[in-house]
Amino acid sequence: MSVQPISAASVATQDSSLHCYHCQLPIxxxxxxxxxxxxxxxFCCSGCQAVCEAIYDAGLESFYQRILEGDALAPPPELPTELGLYDMDAVQEEFVPALAREREIQLLVEGVHCAAxxxxxxxxxxxxxxxxxARVNLSGRKLKLRWNNDRVALSSLLHKMAQLGYKAVPFDPDTAEDSLKKQNRHLLYRMGFAAFGMMNLMWISIALYSGADEGEFRGMFHWIGMxxxxxxxxxxxxxxxxxALNGLRNLRPSMDLPIAIGVSITYAYSSYITISGSSAGEVYFxxxxxxxxxxxxxRYLEAMSKRQAMEATQRLLDLQPKVAMRRNLDGSDxxxxxxxxxxxxLVAVRPGERLPVDGWVRTGESRIDEAMLTGESEPALKRPGDRACAGTINGTGHLLVEVTALLQDTALGRIIQLVEDAQASRAPIQRFADRIVPWFVTLTLSLASLTFLYWMNHDVEFALMAATAVLIITCPCALGMATPMSIAVASGVGARYGVLVKNGEVLETLSGITDFVFDKTGTLTEGQMSVTRIHTEVERWSAGTPLTAELEQLLQPLVAVERCSEHATARAIVALLPDGPLEAVGCFQAEPGLGVRGVYHEAEVVIGSRTWMNASAVETSQTLSQQLAELDQRGQGYVCAAISGRLVAIIELSDRLRDEAAALVAALRAEGMGLTLLSGDRRxxxxxxxxxxxxxxxxxEVLPQDKDRVIAELQAAGRRVAMVGDGVNDAPALVRADVGIALGSGTDVSIASADIVLLSSELDKVHLASGLSRLTLRTIRQNIGISVAYxxxxxxxxxxxxxxxxxxAVTMPVxxxxxxxxxxxxRHRIAAMQCRFG
Known part of the structure; x- marks a missing residue:
């Protein structure tokens, strides 16, 4: 950064009504x-000037892009020295999710290039x-840091990073890409300078190899080469x-040390021959x-490849808009x-714009493209009361959205966090590599020393070249990257297809699954119940025909009670009389897996399963008893309805299977998986x-609270179980299973309970996740094999x-x-798999 004083004469030419560049207040x-x-x-004061300089020095100049012209900031406090700026809560709140005693931050680290x-x-x-x-994501060059702010300051940790030789700044998507480009640009400069020297030295080498090393100009060519x-x-x-120096200073040598030793010894030996004028040896400049x-x-090619592996995460980051149109109290935007x-x-969203926040649609109607979040190709129709997510694209309508979540707290923010956590995680198989890497430097130096000692009596120059080759050729980089690169690519590919994997361990566990357990309602079926028939003492109604006056009167208390429930069955019954009674219902009670009860106009109304009826001591007529027996024999789904202790209706329900359910079951069965249907319905x-x-x-006939026990019993029998559910009622079972897979749109319950979250409700993503896990583990093993074989x-x-x-030097980066x-x-194998199954 350039900071120079400007002459007073130039200031005098400026407009007298100046505003401070930092705080926007009048000067x-x-x-x-x-x-x-x-x-x-x-600037209005030295405080604003110092804060601005510190922000620019830290590479956080995008701060001023976020503050629109005319927006005033609070006057800055006394500027801390150097890294102390980051200890301020006002600065940390830009990057830290919660300013609690224990805090977490993502740092962008410059200089990370290998597992060491x-x-x-x-x-x-x-x-x-x-x-x-402290967990480093090698692919993204990011450090996830969690620290106790009462015991250590963030500035101390950043200073510690500087002592290690790494520059760390809070991760900001706006500046991260520029920082990576800057690092790669510097790498290109050094590479270009080396190329210039190499091309010129080539002519010196040609002259020496052509006989000049034995003539009178031998010394001149040696000095030019030096x-x-x-x-x-x-x-x-x-x-x-x-x-190398940073590693030695911290008593933790890195793989830069053997390289530095190799080039130094070779250069020193060549310099000795040049300065001494000895004719007994050759130079190797x-x-x-x-x-x-x-x-x-x-290293440059590795950096480019790592950036490509992180493209999926960057695409998600690009979905988050930086500005929004806020609707003020006076109606202006x-x-x-x-x-x-x-x-x-309230936020106004115009046609074609991305939604900047999560929220509820207050006014307007439009179709929103949610493909990048859910994988659904068909835009979803949004009306007042519907939920909309940040990053999705508004269609042709104009919406007014009430904000319910911002930035990291949005569905998109949680998805990005899941992907980044997965890319930074370590699978158990990586422990093998982690144990080996620290010993690589010691082993390399030992082997190089043994090589030099063995060949020294034969030929000192030959011994020097052989030892240098050993120093350069042995590198744990490939071994260290075997797992994190595979997980980074797999996590990004999964996110692209709507499969969010929490960590690398899940991928390894899923690859060894023997049994898949599926919840029925909302998982194998669409979860959208509809009433097909109603049986009473005197009539039988079928869907598609108008309701009789008597049946409408019978349904009124049932609809009133079911309005108090959010269950899919309740919605189906309420849909029969959408304009039904809205009177208050007393003593409402809902029992998961059984049914509901409530008091309507002093009459007790009980709706639910046959078991719920028996527990409520409901009387049943012979006509309806015969009907129940017939439905049980056919395996038809139904609920019973009783008023004042007497069964008055049997309501048949249907829930259509998902289109891809049969194909998924067939594909998993062909792979030899055990398949179990777990349901609270009748057998x-x-x-x-x-x-x-x-x-x-x-x-x-399993209650929601008992599904956890069923999964435990399957595991006790030696099975490795993956549970697939909706992430809400099945939460205990999802946690108990070896791998929990939740369908849905990334809700809090799904993310908290499941190991894998499917953003859409397409069941074929289960097969994709299974294939992704096996392919990832196979790739990790191949990569470790490549490194060990090399x-x-x-x-x-x-x-x-x-x-x-x-x-x-050629084979090491190869x-x-x-x-x-x-x-x-x-990436390509999963794309092919998706095409075949899709």
């Missing part, structure tokens, strides 16, 4: 003018008193020296420059930053549904002197690129 008297961010800015970096950061921070959790190699080593090789260039090329909105505010009804799906085990083949060859340092490329195949 009284002489302004303080500074060049900030390459442009001249006016991850190990160094996590172990160093975890050793700090007050740090609860002059070209020295700046390349200092500039292009600086990141390796910096990483070209080798130093060549493998620095090749390693930098590999004002464009404001989303962060300035509050719960209960005959559940068995009829199972038969329609092609046959599966049935566990029926080291087992290349390290012995290097120790035998069959691999030159330049070849070692192993990492193979791992990244293999992980990227998940």
């Amino acid at each position: 009284d008297g002489q302004p303080i003018r500074q060049a900030v961010g390459g442009e001249g800015r006016d 970096c991850v190990w160094l950061i996590e172990n160093s921070l975890r050793a700090v008193s007050g740090v609860v959790e 002059a070209l190699a020295t700046p390349v080593l200092l500039y292009s090789g600086w990141p390796f020296y910096q990483g 070209d080798t130093v420059v060549n493998f620095l260039f090749v390693i930098l090329v590999g 004002e464009r404001v930053p989303v962060r300035s909105l509050a719960i209960g505010d 005959a009804t559940a068995e009829a549904v199972a038969a329609e799906l092609g046959g599966m085990d049935v566990i029926a 080291n087992m083949i290349m390290v012995p060859l290097a120790m035998m002197g069959e691999v030159t340092p330049l070849v070692a 192993s990492s690129l193979l791992v990244i490329g293999n992980a990227g195949r998940i």
Whole structure:
């Protein structure tokens, strides 16, 4: 950042009614003018100037993009020194979800490029008193940090990161992409400088290899080579020296150390030959420059591949608008930053705009495209009272939405958080890699030393080149990236198709599932009950025919009681008389899995299952008893209705199977999975549904609170169970299962209870999640195999002197690129699987 004083003469030419660039308040008297961010800015006081400079120095200049022109900020407090700015609650609330004693923040970390970096950061921070959790997402270069704010300040942790050699700033989607581009640009500069030195050294090498090394110009060519190699080593090789020094300073050496030692020894030996003028040895300045260039090329390609793996998360971040049109009390609309909105505010959404918040539609009607959130291709019709989500696209209507959630608290925000947590998580299989990585540096140095000692008596130069090749060729980067890259790609692909995976462990567990247990209502069926027939003592009504006056009169107390319930059965009964009575119902009681009861006009009304009728001592006539027996025999679903202790009606209900249910059951059965239908309905009804799906085990007449016990019994029998439910009534069973899969739109209950959340209600996503888990675990094993095979083949060859340092520099990044490329195949394999099943 450039900060220079501006002359008083230039200030005098400015308009007298100036406003402070930071706080937007009018400037009284002489302004303080500074060049900030390459442009001249006016400030009202040194406090505003210092805050602005600190914000720009931290790379948070997008702060001023959020504050619209004319919006005034509070005058800044006394500016803390350096990183102390981040200890202020006013600053932290921009990045920290809750300003409690224990806080959590996402930090963007510059300089992370391998598994050793991850190990160094996590172990160093975890050793700090007050740090609860430190978890690095290698793919996204992000650090999830949770700390006790009473015991340690955030600025201290950021300073600790600086001591480690990593720059950490709070993650802001607006600046994250620019920061990554800046890092890659610097990497390109160093790579280009190394390429320039390499091309010029090539001519020196050609001359020496052509015979100049034996003539009178030998020393001149050596000095020219040294002059070209020295700046390349200092500039292009600086990141390796910096990483090595930071690792040694913290007693946690990284893989930059072997690289730094290798290039230093080779350069030092060549410099010795040059300065001493000895004719007994050769110089290897070209080798130093060549493998620095090749390693930098590999790191740049890795950085590009990692960014590609994070594209799915970035696409989700791009869905969140930064500004909204707030409806003021006087009826005017004002464009404001989303962060300035509050719960209960009204937001106007024009045709074609993305919704900036979660909320309820207050006025207007429109079709909203929710494809990026739910996977549903058909726009959903939204009317007053309907729920709308941030990031979805409004159609042709004009909506007024009441805010119920903002930013991280929206459905989109929770989805982004789930994806980021999954990408930063570790599967159990990664523990193998995590245990090996810390020992890699020690092993590398030991093998290089043994190689040098073994070949030293044979030829010092040959020993030096062989040891350098060992230092360069052994690298745990591929092993360290085997799991996180696969999980990052899998999580992003899953999110793209509406499958949210909470963490990497879930993917590994799901790949070993033996049994799938399905809830019936709302999972295998659409959960939208409809009344097909009503049986009374004197008549039988069928759907599609008008209600008689007598039947309407009978239904009135039933509808009044069912209006107090949110169950799908209640909605179906209320739909018979949508304009039915609205009188208050007394003593209302709902018993999950059984039914409801209430008092209407001094008469007790009981509606529910046959078991609920028996518990309520309801009398049943012979006519209706015969009808119940017939329905039980057919497996037809129904509820009973009683008034004043006497059964007055039997209401038949139907719930249509989902279109993809039979195909899903057939696909899982073909893969050898055990299939169980778990339902609270009568056994005959559940068995009829199972038969329609092609046959599966049935566990029926189970109350919601008992589903957890059923899952536990299946697990006790040695089965690994995945439970698929709606995420609300099935919450205990979802938690109990080895893997809980919830259908729905990402509600709080679903996200809290399930391990996998399907944003849409398409059952084929269950098969997709199962295939994704197996493919991910297979890819992780392949990646570990690639890394182990690479080291087992290349390290012995290097120790035998069959691999030159330049070849070692080429093959080292190739192993990492193979791992990244293999992980990227998940994206294409899942797309093909989706096409086949869809």
